[in-house]
Amino acid sequence: MDNNSFRKWGHELVDWMADYFDQVENLPVKSPVKPGSIFKQIPDTPPKQSEDFENIIEDFKNIIIPGMTHWQSPGFMAYFTANNSYPSVLAEMLTATIGAQCMIWDTSPAATELEEMMMEWLKKIMHLPSEWHGVIQDTASTATLVAILSAREKYSDFNINNNGFKTYDNFRIYCSSETHSSIDKAVRISGVGSTNLVKIPTDAHLAILPDALEASILEDIQNNQKPICVIATIGTTGTTAMDPLEPIALLCKKYDIWLHVDGAYAGNVGILPECQDFFKGLHLADSYVFNPHKWLFVNFDCSAYFVKDKMHLIKTFNANPEYLKTNAENVHHYKDWGIQLGRRFRALKLWFVMRSFGVEKMQEKIREHIEWGKWLEIQITQNDQFELMAKRSINLVCFRYNPGKYSNLELNILNKKLMDTINASGQLYLSHTKIKEAFVIRMAPGQTYQEKHHIEAAWKLIIEISNTL
Numbered sequence: 172m173d174n175n176s177f178r179k180w181g182h183e184l185v186d187w188m189a190d191y192f193d194q195v196e197n198l199p200v201k202s203p204v205k206p207g208s209i210f211k212q213i214p215d216t217p218p219k220q221s222e223d224f225e226n227i228i229e230d231f232k233n234i235i236i237p238g239m240t241h242w243q244s245p246g247f248m249a250y251f252t253a254n255n256s257y258p259s260v261l262a263e264m265l266t267a268t269i270g271a272q273c274m275i276w277d278t279s280p281a282a283t284e285l286e287e288m289m290m291e292w293l294k295k296i297m298h299l300p301s302e303w304h305g306v307i308q309d310t311a312s313t314a315t316l317v318a319i320l321s322a323r324e325k326y327s328d329f330n331i332n333n334n335g336f337k338t339y340d341n342f343r344i345y346c347s348s349e350t351h352s353s354i355d356k357a358v359r360i361s362g363v364g365s366t367n368l369v370k371i372p373t374d375a376h377l378a379i380l381p382d383a384l385e386a387s388i389l390e391d392i393q394n395n396q397k398p399i400c401v402i403a404t405i406g407t408t409g410t411t412a413m414d415p416l417e418p419i420a421l422l423c424k425k426y427d428i429w430l431h432v433d434g435a436y437a438g439n440v441g442i443l444p445e446c447q448d449f450f451k452g453l454h455l456a457d458s459y460v461f462n463p464h465k466w467l468f469v470n471f472d473c474s475a476y477f478v479k480d481k482m483h484l485i486k487t488f489n490a491n492p493e494y495l496k497t498n499a500e501n502v503h504h505y506k507d508w509g510i511q512l513g514r515r516f517r518a519l520k521l522w523f524v525m526r527s528f529g530v531e532k533m534q535e536k537i538r539e540h541i542e543w544g545k546w547l548e549i550q551i552t553q554n555d556q557f558e559l560m561a562k563r564s565i566n567l568v569c570f571r572y573n574p575g576k577y578s579n580l581e582l583n584i585l586n587k588k589l590m591d592t593i594n595a596s597g598q599l600y601l602s603h604t605k606i607k608e609a610f611v612i613r614m615a616p617g618q619t620y621q622e623k624h625h626i627e628a629a630w631k632l633i634i635e636i637s638n639t640l
């Protein structure tokens with residue numbers, strides 16, 4: 172491809188992208204293809220000679236698009252959203268075009284300094300402590316691993332980095348039984364080990380019980396174990412339960428334990444002044460992550476990770492081989508703020524989105540999504556065929572169809588059938604969780620270009636399909 176055809180195809184594909192956004196709600200939200208059907212359509216060896224770009228795009232439209240689940244469809248209400256938006260997509264086009272590796276200041280000063288300022292902006296709009304330092308990580312999973320590795324190094328005096336675990340075989344990490352699976356992975360990768368991850372029981376609303384946490388910490392200390400990290404969650408994945416940060420933070424202070432807060436999804440409501448109660452005590456944390464790539468209209472990947480002590484982070488991760496040595500001083504070299512060396516220019520999309528929307532528009536949208544969650548909650552509680560299965564804290568509703576005459580086991584089968592039928596309709600995509608052996612349907616409105624009528628139509632469809640079961 173030469174520059175002229177790049178220009179021609181660039182224009183055509185931008186038209187395709189605008190049409191896609193325009194028409195995505197007419198596509199089946201969840202891809203209906205059968206396993207293996209896409210693989211079968213792709214040649215098992217690459218072409219020896221250049222292919223016409225027209226053919227490549229035709230295959231993209233005919234083979235790939237039918238095998239895509241449309242996360243940007245207003246009918247997507249499964250899992251948690253992974254929003255994008257027009258300005259974010261445009262920023263990604265520029266990021267890909269410039270194709271910079273933003274690992275040290277010198278390899279793109281603007282990328283480093285814009286990232287530094289975007290983290291300052293996020294701190295301000297999310298009401299975070301001004302003395303914290305922020306860095307963009309690829310995902311919340313990586314950010315939590317970074318937090319655990321930092322805690323591991325803090326409490327081994329950086330000895331594990333230098334000498335391996337050796338005498339440090341007594342570290343313990345705590346989280347609730349509702350935390351995200353990324354914590355299970357992180358304890359394995361960090362070498363602390365799954366058996367040293369203590370899952371603390373939760374209250375009726377699935378939030379961690381601080382008294383049970385303290386009891387576990389004390390028991391471990393009595394048994395010569397060393398508590399190094401507690402992970403609290405703002406908005407658990409199953410039900411968006413909110414762990415009570417303040418009492419947890421005070422326990423961490425009392426026993427000198429690293430507190431990491433995972434606000435991957437729900438952390439985004441920090442932009443709303445009226446939601447600040449969820450964050451009471453957050454300022455006492457050692458590290459915090461939330462994902463603009465979930466609910467702040469910035470497309471994947473973009474996780475905002477904040478730390479109280481940046482030197483601690485840098486001491487854990489810095490590596491300075493000859494080929495990366497630089498004269499630039501008093502600047503950030505983000506390669507030392509996490510695991511990867513190569514880094515994408517992710518701050519650009521944050522900048523475009525925050526400027527293009529403006530804080531008030533972002534607040535308005537998130538507020539609206541929460542209102543739709545409330546509206547759904549009312550529909551569920553007012554309908555005697557349905558029941559709300561968990562406390563709604565923000566926009567996620569967890570419910571099941573319960574016409575009253577079935578056992579729990581039968582209800583599980585019925586609700587799985589309801590969800591599968593809804594998803595097969597192509598109009599709506601929902602996902603599920605389990606609460607105390609009950610199959611529970613999760614519905615989280617919040618896609619960027621969704622409107623209230625999409626939520627009303629979704630609820631109507633749920634009722635219609637439940638009537639056919």
Ligand SMILES: Cc1ncc(COP(=O)(O)O)c(C=O)c1O
Binds near residue numbers: 310312462
């Ligand atoms: C509470 C929580 N933590 C972590 C994650 C993982 O996020 P990521 O995909 O950015 O690693 C999720 C994903 O939904 C989540 O809900």
